[in-house]
Amino acid sequence: MTALAFRSLRRRAGAFTASLLALFLGATILMAFASMLDTASGTDGTAHETLVTMASVVGGWGLLLVVFAVTSTLTLSVRQRSAEMALLKSVGATPAQLTRMITVEAAGLAVVAALLAIGPAVLVGRGLLALLHDTGQVPGDVAHAFGPIAVSMGVGITFVSAAGAALLTSRRLARGRIADTLAGTDAGRLTRKRIGFAALFFAVAMGEAVVTVTVMRDAGGDAMATSGQADIFAALGLALLAPALVRRAASVLAGPLRRFGGAAGDLAVTGMLRRTNAMAAVVTPVILFTGIAVGTLYLQATENAATAATGVAKTAEQKNIETLNFVVIGMVVLFTAIMLVNTLVAATAHRRREFGQTRLAGATPRQVMGTVAVETAVLTVLGLACGSVASLFTIVPFSLVRVDSPMPEGDAWTYVAVVALAAALTGTTVAAATRRVLRTPAIEAVAA
Template sequence: MTALALRSLRKRAGAFTASFLALFLGATILMGFASMLDTASGTSGSAHETLVTMASVVGGWGLLLVVFAVTSTLTLSVRQRSAEMALLKSIGATPAQLTRMITGEAAGLAVVAALLAIGPAVLAGRGLLALLHDTGQVPADVSHAFGPIAVSMGVGITFVSAVGAALLTARRLARGRIADTLADTGTGRLTKKRIAFAGLFFAVAMSEVVVTVTVMKDEGSGAMATSGQADIFAALGLALLAPAIVRRVAAVLAGPLRRFGGAAGDLAVTGMLRRTNSMAAAVTPVILFTGIAVGTLYLQSTDNAAAAASGIAKTPEEKNIETLNFVVIGMVVLFTAIMLVNTLVAATAHRRREFGQTRLVGATPRQVMHTVAVESTVQTVIGVACGSVASLFTIVPFSLVRVDSPVPEGEVWTYVAVVALAAVLTGATVATATRRTLRTPAIEAVSA
C-alpha cells in the first residue's frame, strides 16, 4: 500500500494540490514564526522578550489556525475519494491497507510541502524581524537566525497534523460498508468527538472572557492578552459545528428558495442538504476570517480610543502589542483568504460529475451558475454570521474593561469592509471555478 500511495501521489498530482497548498502555507507560517526563537537565542533583555513573545503568542495563534486548516482540507480531500475507497474495498483491500495508503499519501505530501516551505519561511522570518527593527522593538544589529527550532517545529507539526487528519478520516471511510461509502454525501451529523472538541473550544473562549472582565479588569491594554484569543477559540468551536449549522439553515431556507428561486433555488436546496459536509468545509475559512479579523480590528481601535481619551502616550510595551495585533490581522487575512480560495476551488472542481449529470437532465449552464451563486450566498451569510458571533467573545469583554461599554470603539465601515472582502473572495472564487468546470462537455464530465 505504501507503493500504491507513492504512485497515487505521482499520477494524481492535481487532486492533491489543495492539500499540498494548505500544508505548504502552514509550514511556512509555522517556521517563519518559530525562527524568532532561533533568533532570540543570541539576544537578551527586552529584545529577547519581544522575539519570544512574537513566536509564542502570534505563532501560537497561527499554530491553531494552521492545524485546523490542514485538518479541514485533508478531511475534505479524503472524503472526496469515497468512490475510490469503495472500489478498492470491492476488489479485496482491507480497512488497514486503505488506512495505510491514505496516511502514506498524507505523510509523503507533508514532508515534501514542509521541505519546500523552508525557503519562503526564511523570507517570512526576515520580514517579521524587519518589522520589529522598523518599530524599534528589536535593535537593528540583531540578525535573523533560521535553525533547528524552526525546522523541527515546522516539519514536525506539519507531519503530525497531516497524518493525524488523514488517519481519522481514512479509518471512518475504510471501515464502512461499500454501499455506505458510495452513498457518503455528508448529511451534517456531528460525531461525539467533534461535539466534544467544539465544547472544549467554547469553554476555553468563555474562560478567557471571564478572566478578562475579572482578573484583567484594571490592567488596561494588558487585557488584550486574554480577550484577544477568545474569538479564535470561539471561531474554531463554531467551525466544528458548521455541518449542523449549515444543515439547519438549509432546512429553514428550503421553502423560500424553492418558492421564489425557481429551478436554481430548488437545485441549491437539494445540493445543500445532500452535501452538507462539503459546504461546511467552505464555510469554515469564512468563519475564521470574519471572527478573527473583526475581533482583532475592533480590539485595537477600542484600545486606541481608550488611550487617546486618557491623554497618556502609549508605552513601548503597548506599541509592541499593537504591532502584534496588526501582524495577526495580516496573517489571518492572508492565510484564511488563501485557504478560502483553496477550499472552494477544490470543492467546486470535485463537482464536475454532478454538474454534468445536472446538465444532462435538462439544466442549462446558466441555471447551474445560478444554483452555485445561491449556494455561495448562503455560505457567505452563514460564515459571516458565525464569525460575527465569535468576534463578540473578544470585543464585548475588552470594551467593558477599557471603555465601560459592551459596544466597541471604531467605525462601522471596518465591519463592512471585512464582510465585503469575505463576500468578494467567496463569490469570485466559486464563479470562476464553476465556469472553468462547466467548460467540460457534460458527457465527458459524467464519464470521467
C-alpha cells in the same frame, strides 16, 4: 498499498494541489514564528523576552489556526476520494490497507510541503525580525537565526497534523458500506469527538472572556493578551459545528428557496441536505476569516480610543505594539483568506461529475450557475453570521474593560468592509471555479 500511494502522488499531482498549498502555507508560518526561538537563543534581557513572546503567544494561536486549516483541507480532500475508496474495497482492499494508503499519501505530501516551505519561511522570519528592529523592540544588531527549532517544529507539526487528519478521516470512510460511499451522501451528523472539541473551544473562549473582565480589568492594554485569542477559539468551535449549522439552515430555508428560487432553489436545498459535510467545508474558512478580522480590527480600534481618552499622546512603545499587531494579524488574516479561496476552488472543482450529471438530466449551464449562486449565498451568510458571533467573544469583554461599554469603538464601515471582502472572495471564487468546470462537456465530466 504504500507503493500505490506514492504512484498516486506522482500521477495525480493536480488532485493534491489544494492540500499541498495548505501544508506549504502552514509550514511557512510555523517555521517563521518558530525561528524567533532560534534567534532568541543568542540574546538576553528584553530582546530575549520579546522574541520568546512573539514565538509562543502569537505563534501559539497561529499554530492552532494553521493546524485546524490544514486538517480541514485534508479532510475535505480525503472525503472527495470516497468513491475511489469504495471501488478499491469492492476489489478486495481492506479498511486497514485503505487507511494506510491515504495516510502515507498525506505524510509524503506533508514532507514535500515542509521542505519547500523552508526558503519562504526564512524570508518571512527575517521580515518579522526586521519589524521588531524597526519598532525598537529588539536591538538592530540581533541577527536572524533559522535553526533546528524552526525546522523541527515546522516539519514535525506539519507531518503530524497531515497524517493525523488523513488517518482519522480515512478510517471513518474505509469502514463505511460500499453502497453508501458510492451514493456520495453525507448527513452531516456530528461525532462525539467533534462535539467534544467544539465544547472545549467554546469553554476556552468563554474562559478568556471572563478572565478579561475580571482579572485583567485594571490591566489596561495588556488585556489584549487574553481577549485577543477568544474570537479564534470561538470561531474554531463554530467551525466544528458547521455541518449541523448547514443542515439546520437548509431545513429552515427549504420552503422559501423552493417556492421563490425555482429549479435553482430546489437543487440548492437538495444539495445542501445531501452533501452537508462538503458544504460545511465552504462555511468553515468564512467563519474563521470573519471572526478573526472583525475581532482584531475592533480590538485595536477600541484600544486606540481608550488611549486617546486619557489625553496622553501615544508612547513610542504603544505605537510600535499597534504596528506589530496589525502586521502580525494581517499575516494570519491573509493566510485565512488564501485558505478560503483554496478550499472553495477545491470543493467546486470536485463537483465536475455532479454538474455533468445534472446537465445530462436536463439542467442548463445557466441553471447550474443559479444553483451554485443560491448555495453560495446561503453558505456565505451563515459563515458571516457565525464569524460575527465569534468576534463578540473578543470585542465585548475588551470594550467593557477599556471603555466601560459592550459596544466597541471604531467605524461601522470596518465591519462592512470585512463582510464585503469575505462575500466578494467567496462569490468571485466560486463563480470563476464553476464556470471553469462547466466548460467541460457533460459527457466527459461524467466519464472522468
